Amino acid sequence: MDSLTLARMQKPKNLHSLDVKAFAKAQMHLEGDTPVVEFERLAADCSGEVTGHVTWSAQGAIDPEQRGKDDAWLHLEAKATVPLTCQRCLHPVPVELLIEQDFRFVADEATAVAEDDESEEDLLVLEDSFDLMGLIEDELLMSLPLVPMHPACLSEQAPTSKEEEAIMAEAKPNPFAVLASLKTRKH
Numbered sequence: 001m002d003s004l005t006l007a008r009m010q011k012p013k014n015l016h017s018l019d020v021k022a023f024a025k026a027q028m029h030l031e032g033d034t035p036v037v038e039f040e041r042l043a044a045d046c047s048g049e050v051t052g053h054v055t056w057s058a059q060g061a062i063d064p065e066q067r068g069k070d071d072a073w074l075h076l077e078a079k080a081t082v083p084l085t086c087q088r089c090l091h092p093v094p095v096e097l098l099i100e101q102d103f104r105f106v107a108d109e110a111t112a113v114a115e116d117d118e119s120e121e122d123l124l125v126l127e128d129s130f131d132l133m134g135l136i137e138d139e140l141l142m143s144l145p146l147v148p149m150h151p152a153c154l155s156e157q158a159p160t161s162k163e164e165e166a167i168m169a170e171a172k173p174n175p176f177a178v179l180a181s182l183k184t185r186k187h
Contacts, residue, residue, distance in 0.1 A: 017129040020105055024060035024072035030132075031057035036080060039137040045144060047085040047092045054080040056099075056136050072105040072126060078136050084148035093150045099139045 015030070033053045037043050043050045056078035062070050078099040086093040104119065105126040106112050112123040124135075 015132045016134065018132045019128065020060070020074065020126060020130045021072050024062050024074065024105070026060065027062070028060045029057065031055075034133070034136075036082060039133075039140065042080075042082065042137055042140050045082075045084070045141070047083045050083070052081055054078055054136065054140065058132060073121075074103040074105070074124075076101050076103065076136065076139065078140060080140060082144075084144070086150050086153060087147045088149050089153040091150075091153075093148050095145060095148050097140050097143045099136075099143060101139060103135075 015032075033055050036046070036052050036054055037050050039054060042054075056076070058077075059075040061073040061075070063073050076099060079097065081094050081096045083092040084095050085091070102121040103124050104121045105124050106115065107126060109125055112125055116123055124130075
């Protein structure tokens with residue numbers, strides 16, 4: 001690539017409308033720290049107040065050695081910690097999301113379908129206007145656990161003091177006492 005082309009390729013202003021081919025040819029690198037709330041669908045899946053950021057980076061490349069063609073490639077990395085609802089105790093649980101994925105751009109949907117089974121990388125259709133932030137959000141959403149849970153919920157942890165043990169003992173009725181009361185009612 002000549003230096004004139006690199007000089008003309010400026011950092012994209014709109015990451016929702018990226019020229020991927022030019023981005024890859026210029027071998028550009030972008031990175032950012034975007035608030036989670038700006039990813040509306042991801043924020044909607046969160047529990048409680050949504051804070052924190054998604055730290056991400058994207059690297060464009062043209063790699064003719066892979067397949068003998070000048071395919072546009074995108075290497076994407078992203079990480080975030082989001083609050084989800086624990087399915088055991090129903091309290092918020094912080095879940096770390098990590099993405100590291102390579103994408104190869106192909107000419108059309110038919111090519112993507114035909115080559116999908118053989119390729120290790122994900123295939124995307126090359127468009128004039130590509131939504132990089134939408135891709136980051138899609139990948140984060142796909143990395144969400146199906147059943148978020150604490151490693152050990154507060155309700156499952158052993159009490160730490162005699163007072164807590166007494167409170168727990170009073171809160172749980174003895175199942176044999178319930179059976180005894182049923183037995184005495186019959187007579």
